[in-house]
Amino acid sequence: MRKIVALEQQGVDQLFGEKSFDIDDLFEKVDGRGVISLLNVSDIQSQPAIFSTFMLALLAELYHSLPEAGDLDKPKLVFFLDEAHLLFKDAPKAFMDQIDQIMRLIRSKGVGVFFCTQITQDVPANVLAQLGNRVHHVIRAFTPNDVKALKETIKTFPRSDYYDMEQQFTQLGTGQAFITVLNEKGIPTETVVTHLAPPASFMGPLTAQAYQSQLDNSSLYKKYKETVDPRSAFEILNERMTAAKKQEEEVEQREVESKAARTSRKEKSTFDEVLSSPMTKQIGRELVRGVFGMLFGKTPRTTTRRKY
Numbered sequence: 001m002r003k004i005v006a007l008e009q010q011g012v013d014q015l016f017g018e019k020s021f022d023i024d025d026l027f028e029k030v031d032g033r034g035v036i037s038l039l040n041v042s043d044i045q046s047q048p049a050i051f052s053t054f055m056l057a058l059l060a061e062l063y064h065s066l067p068e069a070g071d072l073d074k075p076k077l078v079f080f081l082d083e084a085h086l087l088f089k090d091a092p093k094a095f096m097d098q099i100d101q102i103m104r105l106i107r108s109k110g111v112g113v114f115f116c117t118q119i120t121q122d123v124p125a126n127v128l129a130q131l132g133n134r135v136h137h138v139i140r141a142f143t144p145n146d147v148k149a150l151k152e153t154i155k156t157f158p159r160s161d162y163y164d165m166e167q168q169f170t171q172l173g174t175g176q177a178f179i180t181v182l183n184e185k186g187i188p189t190e191t192v193v194t195h196l197a198p199p200a201s202f203m204g205p206l207t208a209q210a211y212q213s214q215l216d217n218s219s220l221y222k223k224y225k226e227t228v229d230p231r232s233a234f235e236i237l238n239e240r241m242t243a244a245k246k247q248e249e250e251v252e253q254r255e256v257e258s259k260a261a262r263t264s265r266k267e268k269s270t271f272d273e274v275l276s277s278p279m280t281k282q283i284g285r286e287l288v289r290g291v292f293g294m295l296f297g298k299t300p301r302t303t304t305r306r307k308y
Contacts, residue, residue: 023062025220026077037220048089055087056095059102062111069110076110084115085122096124103130120153128156132182138172160191168193 028035041051062077069076081087088096103113115123115131119139123131134157141147154165158180169178175198180191206214215221 066109075112
């Protein structure tokens, strides 16, 4: 109960009031080309439980919904999870087991996942072992812990005959990164320093007006902006209990009415038996004759039996 209350205080209950996220929206195309979808979850990044729950649910739904794709030349969908350390912060073992399983199997669905974080140690070792493509920017070793993290990071990269990895890692400039990927045989390529060309677009945060304008013109925003309050388990059970109680009352009412009807029929049949008896008929005939005799001055005939 305490854990449930703690999750509710972080706002996890809000997830159940939203419309369910449609994963088909991530595969939208314009003029035959794929689009970049941005999921802005900055308002819940300070709440690790909500952030990790949402991301895990999204990846799990992709895994269970998409068909097997095999070994594709290009993935159908690629995820870039920024601030990935929030995904694993204070995560329970059950959550880590689910992430590990999904990361092992989701590649067969044609989905790629990149975890973006400051240092390699932010990603658990069992998850890091599933990542074949590595893009690593400069590491600043200012403290003994930074130096230790640098050496541990270098050990996870393939050796290079052209670079002093420990020295080069601290001297990478803006836009430069060490990169290693898997070749066509699934073998990690040699680590090389690569200069990444930035996209020809605005690099910086949007103003509040520009951000709101993008939202207002987004078809997805119009689809998901209306919240939904689904029926809770309590409401469903309460409805079932009310319906069952009403049905019981109706059955009891029908039994009472049926019992009353049987009693009425039984009394009526007894009265009919009395009326239809010979003695009752004889008494009725004598009464009728007596009444007519009084009216017309005739004495009623009496029946006598002759003795022989």
